[in-house]
Amino acid sequence: DAGVTQSPTHLIKTRGQQVTLRCSPKSGHDTVSWYQQALGQGPQFIFQYYEEEERQRGNFPDRFSGHQFPNYSSELNVNALLLGDSALYLCASSLMLYREAQHFGDGTRLSIL
Amino acid sequence: GEDVEQSLFLSVREGDSSVINCTYTDSSSTYLYWYKQEPGAGLQLLTYIFSNMDMKQDQRLTVLLNKKDKHLSLRIADTQTGDSAIYFCAESDRAYSGGGADGLTFGKGTHLIIQP
Numbered sequence: 384d385a386g387v388t389q390s391p392t393h394l395i396k397t398r399g400q401q402v403t404l405r406c407s408p409k410s411g412h413d414t415v416s417w418y419q420q421a422l423g424q425g426p427q428f429i430f431q432y433y434e435e436e437e438r439q440r441g442n443f444p445d446r447f448s449g450h451q452f453p454n455y456s457s458e459l460n461v462n463a464l465l466l467g468d469s470a471l472y473l474c475a476s477s478l479m480l481y482r483e484a485q486h487f488g489d490g491t492r493l494s495i496l
Numbered sequence: 497g498e499d500v501e502q503s504l505f506l507s508v509r510e511g512d513s514s515v516i517n518c519t520y521t522d523s524s525s526t527y528l529y530w531y532k533q534e535p536g537a538g539l540q541l542l543t544y545i546f547s548n549m550d551m552k553q554d555q556r557l558t559v560l561l562n563k564k565d566k567h568l569s570l571r572i573a574d575t576q577t578g579d580s581a582i583y584f585c586a587e588s589d590r591a592y593s594g595g596g597a598d599g600l601t602f603g604k605g606t607h608l609i610i611q612p
Contacts, residue, residue, distance in 0.1 A: 426584075
């Protein structure tokens, strides 16, 4: 039973560029949440997708956007990258109906030069 | 706004019990979670407790919730070197939209250091 998978594992970009990160939820899950974890900090909630729509959003600018596909997989897009966007980006999946706890992937390490 | 506080470090001897503490401010928190993060890895769900419970036990793990004081603790019995990691307390607020597992608010994490 595959858990949450994220790609790529590592990514290096420069300021001003755009990036797309990908996430496949755990088998049987239908809800995907994205988090940003800066070095030495706890994860910060970016947004959550369910039924291909953004259901809830944290305190992040519009440069952060996402998408959920019919197979429940999801993408996180970040435009106009800033040095401060360097972080570990974590994807978590859950099942909406039974309020299951969120299960996390190993993350994508994004470095901005 | 919502806030979750944890001590940054805890050092214990191998074989002793570890107790990691957490306080939260959101009185509408409905679920409280403990996650473990090892170096270079994502978050592993350890356990969670619903706000109408006082205690939950799962093998070596015991979670205690004092809702009046908004205090949560995680006790790890017989701590082993493999327990060395960062432990995150997190809470969710069901009031947002009446269903599902909502976005979590995390503390900064407690580094558990095991002494031989």
